[in-house]
Amino acid sequence: MDFSKPDNARVINRMKVLSELRKGGCSRAELSRRLGINKVSIGDMIQGMVSEGIIKEGKKDRSSPGRPGTIVSIERSAGRVLVLDIRQRSISVSASDLSGSVLRYERFPRNGLEEGTIEAAINRMSSGENVRLYGSAIISSEPLPDLPELPKPCMRISRAVAEAAAETAASDNLDNTLFLSWSDSFDAAILKDTLIPLPTLAHIRVRKDGECSCGGRGCLEASASGKALMAASGAPSVRDLVRNSSYASVMMEAMKPIAMALAESIQATAASKVMITGDLSQLPDDAYAHLQNLIASLLPPGRDAVVFRSLLGEKGAREGAAIMALDAFFYHTDLLRKLEAIADQTPSLWNAV
Ligand SMILES: [Zn+2]
Secondary structure (H helix, E strand, C coil): CCCCCHHHHHHHHHHHHHHHHHCCCEEHHHHHHHHCCCHHHHHHHHHHHHHHCCEEEEEECCCCCCCCCEEEEECHHHEEEEEEEECCCEEEEEEECCCCCEEEEEEEECCCCCCCHHHHHHHHHHCCCCCEEEEEEEECCCCCCCCCCCCCCEEEECHHHHHHHHHHHHCCCCCCEEEEEECCCEEEEEEECEEEECHHHHHCECCCCCECCCCCECEHHHHHCHHHHHHHHCCCCHHHHHHCHHHHHHHHHHHHHHHHHHHHHHHHHCCCEEEEECHHHCCCHHHHHHHHHHHHHHCCCCCCCEEEECCCHHHHHHHHHHHHHHHHHHHCHHHHHHHHHHHHHCHHHHHHC
């Protein structure tokens, strides 16, 4: 992209304005100050986006001295992204607004799912007056079943990355955190400035035997995934494993292979924290204390990592996938970040924008 071309400069400035307003509304003068873009250009851009309907004018800003300007903010209801969450036993569809809040959510058991059901749900969530669809995301670690067409562009996100994205948006200080997603299956990711998927963590060998879907033996997945625990204990659902106290000992036992895989991963990645996300993350404190002790006993002296449960539980995946789809298709956060990295190396080009 040639930054010195006026059209490209406008596109980039527009992304900067939207990304800034995503953090919260502010006046034109404040935007101009924060972004280092002159007030006239800011005014023109805001005017354009107000007519488009993606920005709205609000109250007067009286927090700063001088003539008060109007606070402008994102019109969150002006656009949507859809998220399809594909699980072993169910498929859910959700729609989120431009702030990432989930507006609608519907879940369908895969058993006996009638043709056209998912398509109808997608259509329901796509409709609305003056609503624009910016794209969609599919969360799945499994091979995809036959699916109806989703709003384009469409991205595929691993469950652990989606859950970690939601947790990272909800709380600070999660850098260098290893995320272990524990639901029907395992998945993992680590936050090192950006989220890096770690799909192989699920297949760390923790036992001598036990056939795994990957073709290996004794994997974490085959020992302690929701699927494996349901098969071994007869629990009717993952939810029962967490909520029904008669499975407490099964869950305590599952902490051993998890601790082994985590201890190995903590050493390999130098993670300082571990967050357990997903359907099976909402276990009581004593289960976490047990896991923490087991990990400590496996790590070499001086090495430590705090283990804690996710704040968002099972809704994390759809919230995080919506945030990532908005990042990619509406706010273009990644593109901006890359351009800023280039700008750091070649400041003269960037200043021309
Ligand atoms: Zn495996």
